Amino acid sequence: xxxxxxxxxxxxxxxxxxxxxxxxxxxxxxxxxxxxxxxxxxxxxxxxxxxxxxxxxxxxxxxxxxxxxxxxxxxxxxxxxxxxxxxxxxxxxxxxxxxxxxxxxxxxxxxxxxxxxxxxxxxxxxxxxxxxxxxxxxxxxxxxxxxxxxxxxxxxxxxxxxxxxxxxxxxxxxxxxxxxxxxxxxxxxxxxxxxxxxxxxxxxxxxxxxxxxxxxxxxxxxxxxxxxxxxxxxxxxxxxxxxxxxxxxxxxxxxxxxxxxxxxxxxxxxxxxxxxxxxxxxxxxxxxxxxxxxxxxxxxxxxxxxxxxxxxxxxxxxxxxxxxxxxxxxxxxxxxxxxxxxxxxxxxxxxxxxxxxxxxxxxxxxxxxxxxxxxxxxxxxxxxxxxxxxxxxxxxxxxxxxxxxxxxxxxxxxxxxxxxxxxxxxxxxxxxxxxxxxxxxxxxxxxxxxxxxxxxxxxxxxxxxxxxxxxxxxxxxxxxxxxxxxxxxxxxxxxxxxxxxxxxxxxxxxxxxxxxxxxxxxxxxxxxxxxxxxxxxxxxxxxxxxxxxxxxxxxxxxxxxxxxxxxxxxxxxxxxxxxxxxxxxxxxxxxxxxxxxxxxxxxxxxxxxxxxxxxxxxxxxxxxxxxxxxxxxxxxxxxxxxxxxxxxxxxxxxxxxxxxxxxxxxxxxxxxxxxxxxxxxxxxxxxxxxxxxxxxxxxxxxxxx
Numbered sequence: 269x270x271x272x273x274x275x276x277x278x279x280x281x282x283x284x285x286x287x288x289x290x291x292x293x294x295x296x297x298x299x300x301x302x303x304x305x306x307x308x309x310x311x312x313x314x315x316x317x318x319x320x321x322x323x324x325x326x327x328x329x330x331x332x333x334x335x336x337x338x339x340x341x342x343x344x345x346x347x348x349x350x351x352x353x354x355x356x357x358x359x360x361x362x363x364x365x366x367x368x369x370x371x372x373x374x375x376x377x378x379x380x381x382x383x384x385x386x387x388x389x390x391x392x393x394x395x396x397x398x399x400x401x402x403x404x405x406x407x408x409x410x411x412x413x414x415x416x417x418x419x420x421x422x423x424x425x426x427x428x429x430x431x432x433x434x435x436x437x438x439x440x441x442x443x444x445x446x447x448x449x450x451x452x453x454x455x456x457x458x459x460x461x462x463x464x465x466x467x468x469x470x471x472x473x474x475x476x477x478x479x480x481x482x483x484x485x486x487x488x489x490x491x492x493x494x495x496x497x498x499x500x501x502x503x504x505x506x507x508x509x510x511x512x513x514x515x516x517x518x519x520x521x522x523x524x525x526x527x528x529x530x531x532x533x534x535x536x537x538x539x540x541x542x543x544x545x546x547x548x549x550x551x552x553x554x555x556x557x558x559x560x561x562x563x564x565x566x567x568x569x570x571x572x573x574x575x576x577x578x579x580x581x582x583x584x585x586x587x588x589x590x591x592x593x594x595x596x597x598x599x600x601x602x603x604x605x606x607x608x609x610x611x612x613x614x615x616x617x618x619x620x621x622x623x624x625x626x627x628x629x630x631x632x633x634x635x636x637x638x639x640x641x642x643x644x645x646x647x648x649x650x651x652x653x654x655x656x657x658x659x660x661x662x663x664x665x666x667x668x669x670x671x672x673x674x675x676x677x678x679x680x681x682x683x684x685x686x687x688x689x690x691x692x693x694x695x696x697x698x699x700x701x702x703x704x705x706x707x708x709x710x711x712x713x714x715x716x717x718x719x720x721x722x723x724x725x726x727x728x729x730x731x732x733x734x735x736x737x738x739x740x741x742x743x744x745x746x747x748x749x750x751x752x753x754x755x756x757x758x759x760x761x762x763x764x765x766x767x768x769x770x771x772x773x774x775x776x777x778x779x780x781x782x783x784x785x786x787x788x789x790x791x792x793x794x795x796x797x798x799x800x801x802x803x804x805x806x807x808x809x810x811x812x813x814x815x816x817x818x819x820x821x822x823x824x825x826x827x828x829x830x831x832x833x834x835x836x837x838x839x840x841x842x843x844x845x846x847x848x849x850x851x852x853x854x855x856x857x858x859x860x861x862x863x864x865x866x867x868x869x870x871x872x873x874x875x876x877x878x879x880x881x882x883x884x885x886x887x888x889x890x891x892x893x894x895x896x897x898x899x900x901x902x903x904x905x906x907x908x909x910x911x912x913x914x915x916x917x918x919x920x921x922x923x924x925x926x927x928x929x930x931x932x933x934x935x936x937x938x939x940x941x942x943x944x945x946x947x948x949x950x951x952x953x954x955x956x957x958x959x960x961x962x963x964x965x966x967x968x969x970x971x972x973x
Contacts, residue, residue: 618659746781
């Protein structure tokens with residue numbers, strides 16, 4: 269205590285004490301009250317040091333005041349505010365599993381209302397530790413045990429401390445970028461910013477992004493929708509009479525094949541089929557399989573794929589639309605469209621935390637009735653990969669929720685096991701022999717994709733055994749590339765290609781991902797037309813017998829004779845059925861698809877044609893960006909559509925919500941559970957996942973009526 273009093277009697281020592289105390293309790297909060305997901309020693313190191321820089325920077329403000337009482341008081345007030353902010357985040361996180369944003373602070377009344385009477389219930393016995401230091405320091409100050417330093421601090425000394433804070437902040441950002449490149453550009457999740465840079469940095473970052481967004485949006489007007497509506501009206505493609513409405517009234521099951529690339533279909537390694545089940549599905553007469561289907565994601569990757577799938581709009585040119593704008597935007601998304609047009613119930617199943625990519629807020633804006641995230645699935649050291657629940661567990665444990673959904677339903681399953689760094693145990697791979705390239709990432713990729721194939725196979729077997737298969741249309745799609753560009757030359761020999769001649773054409777062609785539409789008696793076959801993820805929603809709507817004309821969709825029906833086969837990427841390069849075109853600041857490099865050869869001297873007619881397509885596709889991206897960046901859909905409501913109110917959705921205690929709906933409907937309940945005479949179907953799910961071999965596991969207990 270005497271040392272504390274001695275150090276505190278110097279202004280620099282006072283700043284040091286406050287910095288150290290706030291650092292200690294912030295680190296305690298990181299490990300006791302927040303789920304930060306630090307995966308290795310380096311991330312733990314960043315987690316531990318990140319409160320220091322911003323705290324020094326803020327507390328240095330007090331040193332610019334010459335009067336001792338003012339200087340000490342300003343430092344203490346800053347410290348008090350920081351403590352209140354920390355504890356507010358703790359309470360907020362306990363309720364919402366998220367951190368307080370600047371918009372939350374600006375609408376503090378809504379926050380208080382959201383916490384309501386549950387605030388006291390969220391207080392935990394150990395919370396005293398966040399305030400005991402305040403009490404001790406305040407007593408020492410009032411009792412004059414800490415004597416105020418009468419010496420004025422020079423501006424140079426104050427500036428030196430501020431500079432130290434800035435220098436440490438720059439170092440923190442540099443170290444964070446080493447672990448997570450483009451951290452502040454891609455913004456995977458708010459937790460990532462806090463984990464790497466701290467709560468203060470997150471709030472500053474969020475404030476800047478919010479200000480930029482508000483500035484753009486404040487200047488937007490309803491008239492800005494006119495060119496968007498003109499384009500989508502002109503670009504709309506009439507449905508194919510052969511397929512229009514063939515899935516009317518069917519359940520829609522969407523299976524998101526994480527990082528799955530098209531080249532994996534029909535591939536073999538050491539004489540083994542890598543994806544035997546998906547191969548059989550791809551060649552089934554009941555499947556529409558697209559061999560020239562491309563992902564069109566940008567930095568948002570998985571969330572970009574979801575943005576296109578659900579809304580018919582592209583992701584952003586930088587960062588993730590979900591995390592930067594999705595929590596506040598107006599949507600006319602698939603869950604709401606299907607609900608209002610055809611009475612669908614909607615649900616998402618994902619084994620990661622709900623806040624990842626801000627899904628827990630974005631899904632509400634989209635109109636999803638249910639979101640079953642990580643807390644609804646088994647959590648043991650063996651059940652998860654770095655990205656969430658293993659796929660076999662995700663599918664099998666979802667059965668007890670899926671069977672309670674009122675039919676028809678729109679259900680999306682987001683798999684994660686086939687995600688970089690593609691690490692699964694040998695027991696998960698069940699004897700599958702990986703290739704022996706010099707690149708571990710390439711070798712592991714084939715193993716995890718084989719595991720994903722088995723997981724999907726088990727799920728299909730359950731759908732058939734339970735009867736859901738006969739009343740469902742199932743969509744499977746690869747969201748984006750799995751192997752990075754730097755891994756492709758090591759992959760080339762497996763594809764019977766020479767790595768020495770691998771070029772941008774090969775890289776672009778490798779961006780094909782599977783897209784399959786499967787339904788009993790669909791009368792499908794392998795489709796050769798070109799298309800991309802932006803075309804999924806209009807294709808699905810026409811299959812369900814829903815008109816696309818009222819909605820703002822940048823793609824069009826893949827099955828329509830009028831379908832636009834020119835596929836644009838987020839970097840503005842594009843492919844056509846005959847050419848692959850690199851667009852570098854409007855300088856076009858053209859390759860011939862049939863040979864892969866560079867057209868070094870294209871004819872004037874070909875150049876003009878490619879420039880025309882480039883202009884059209886650039887306009888398409890720009891229009892989509894204007895809708896998303898300025899929230900233009902708030903100015904346009906299609907006839908017969910009711911805007912979604914996110915307050916109508918609550919993702920807490922969802923299993924109980926399902927049971928309540930089922931019981932309230934009684935004999936009118938259309939859930940699989942009810943159709944089976946109030947008997948669960950979970951015993952029909954057969955999996956070889958070692959984590960689920962205990963038949964007495966409570967995971968399969970279903971509340972009875």
